[in-house]
Amino acid sequence: MGKEPLLNEEELAEGLGRLPGWSIEEGRLTKKYLFPAFADAVAFVNRVAAVAERMNHHPFISLDYRRVTLKLTTWHSGGITRLDLESARAYDGGESSSD
Incomplete structure (x- = not known):
């Protein structure tokens, strides 16, 4: 994978x-x-995992009972790239409420 611009x-x-x-x-x-x-939180994490696999761009995921936190960065670029924005949009396709 090439280095994505920040x-x-x-x-x-x-x-x-x-x-x-x-x-x-x-x-x-x-x-x-x-x-x-x-x-519901686990189902969301599973959906995020499937999307991340398809996109070949994987988030940090924290699951704590009913709370899920997603954190995105492009490691090989050293920060946030368009891949992170695209992933965030994809994950929001079936969200619950924000905390």
Whole structure:
């Protein structure tokens, strides 16, 4: 896989404007989700995993009962790239509420 270019501040701000609930935390594109039940949270994580495999771009996933946190960065580029924005959009296709 080639090195994906990092987004500049303007590109990042524009991308975030189209991703409700997402923010930058510790240099990663981050979103926290809250689901009605543990099984719903696990189902979401499984869906995210399937999407990540198809895209060959994998997030950090934290699951704590009904809460799921996704953090995205392009490791080989050293920061946030268009791949992270595309992944975030794909994961939001079937979300619950943001926390």
